[in-house]
Amino acid sequence: MDAIADRPKEYKYGFVTDVETEKFPKGLNEETVRAISARKNEPDFLLEFRLNAFRWWQEQEPPRWAHVEFPPIDFQDIHYYAAPKSMEDAPQSLDDVDPELLRTFDRLGVPLHERERLAGVAVDAVFDSVSVGTTHQDILAEMGVIFCSFSEAAQKHPELVKKYLGTVVPPRDNFYAALNSAVFSDGSFVFVPKGVQCPIDLSTYFRINASNTGQFERTLIVAEEGASVSYVEGCTAPMRDENQLHAAIVELVALDDASIKYSTVQNWYGGDEEGRGGIYNFVVKRGRCEGARSKISWTQVEAGSAITWKYPSVILKGDDSVGEFYSVALTNNKMQADTGTKMIHIGKNTSSTIISKGISCDQSKNSYRGLVKVTPGASGARNYSQCDSMLVGDGCEANTFPYLEIHNKDAVIEHEATTSRISDEQLFYLQSRGLDSEAAISLLVNGFCKEVFKTLPLEFSVEAVKLLEMKLEDSVG
């Protein structure tokens, strides 16, 4: 193998931005919750929402059922709010934002300034607990599309936030959902009104910078009757020996004939070869196909995080609604992933598709866990699931945990699963035809993941391919 393949590549987003940060003291109690709400100058209903969640959370035990191992988290040893000092007086435009913060996003490949920013994508950039800025807001506003940070939405559109927040993921849904509902800091809010097809992709870039800090983002996307939107999320964090908690909630609501496409390219720091450090990515993502003929589609490329624990799901309530889940989860070093989806069929003639591709390398653990539930009234429900695993090397683990709860006898459910291995023999075969090891791996991985990659917006698909190739070179080379 060539020298490049022998040397593990640095995690290229592992740098720390040197800005003065305001942090709340470590620890979580009712005062912390009140302080976060006060800092964000929130309406009373939000404080009530938070306190209600917090009081329930206090009485709960953390769940342990996932196929992942980690020491108990000390929830009192975390800062629940961190923000650059320069963001304190809420800059009105990007011109007023600390250049150091803008440079950080430049380095991450997400320039925010008008001159350099990506043409076809509007970006909300979240740094620790605050949104630094949102691009293209004016153009979107002309069409009636609201795209802003969650904090801004709470100020400017409290009636919409109140109407939809917690309707898909109730505060008492589970332990981490309650934690997030109590202490969520920032995230994005999207509202696409009746009949509007959002003309550009919307995206949020989440960056963790401060140490010993949790990130608790909250995203809410609502598409009214006949509206459609494509939303993309990216994430990175510095390399540190400590573990950091990222417990987010994403809620999607699609009314009649609406469609929401939500794509994630997740590259949080995943820890080193010994399993030191990395992000705990414990996230609740759920969409509700509220209206008839509505459609929600999740695509995720999970390539980072020490532990990934999430199941982007769809509740198919509207008749003829459609849910999709396309996933590539790659684990290397000692990373662990327990991810999949839930498709809950309630309306009539609903259909769902699940395509999951797990790639495990080195000593990592990669599990698919998925539920397909068909309620008694969901006549004509259809589901197709395909869960494929690829093993790279001998020390890794791949598992599939499919759950079926079918309470309507005319449901049509299909499930396929395969396990394959990138073998030395396969690599040699491709090399003996003129492809170097990099090109050979790229061909194999693209082949394995192509059904998922083709569902991503083009530029993100290119990025996803590169990301996986880079990670795999370390493991296969």
Place this chain on the structure above:
Amino acid sequence: MLKIRDLKARVVDGPEILKGIDLDVNAGEIHAVMGPNGSGKSTLSRVLAGHPDYEVTGGTVAFDVNREPQDLLAMEPHERACAGVFLAFQYPVEVAGVSNTVFLRSAFNAICKAQGVPPIDAFDFRDLLAEKLELIGMDESYLERPVNLDFSGGEKKRNEILQMAVLAPRLAILDETDSGLDVDSLRIVSEGVKRLSTPHNATLMITHYQRMLQYITPDIVHVLMDGRIVKTGDHTLAEAVETRGYDWVKEAA
């Protein structure tokens, strides 16, 4: 074109299998290397292609690139392919998710790139494929199927020759290409190989039986036993082996 001198090799950390091979192959020649099971035939082919399971313990292999002899053993497997060496595998490997067309075009363009030639576009490549498919008696349905996946034994072997036809190597090493083929496939594959042979390239057929040699008359036949070439002759040697067996060669040697 190929000059092998005193080549010794073994499976990594295993016993020596090749115990000193000498072999010269010139452009325009078809060679057959015959030998009983375990004589080292497949090892020779894999060592020439650079298989990572084997380690060379002695000797040299020079392969002419632009008429200059190069140290083949110092090259990575993909560099050998780009220099014009092709191994038709005894057991072709299945590659799920990658279609034959994508695979062939990636490989073709990788070789173009290494040789400083511009890549071929999709339309021209389609024409090239159509022509080569006909040569091997394969239809277009093979192109969109994942490489070798769920192919029958015979289809896999044909697919190897299709790759050879498309990549147009200067030295083709056929490792037991005749095994596992029915009579019709054997005839088609053999005729394909024969038609691909030109004054500018060379073929090294590794075989246990004389089956393929009924269709292709080799210029030179070598008998390999216990890691050494014990006898070299013309095509009549292959016939003699077929009728009198390898023991006869051993006694004669």
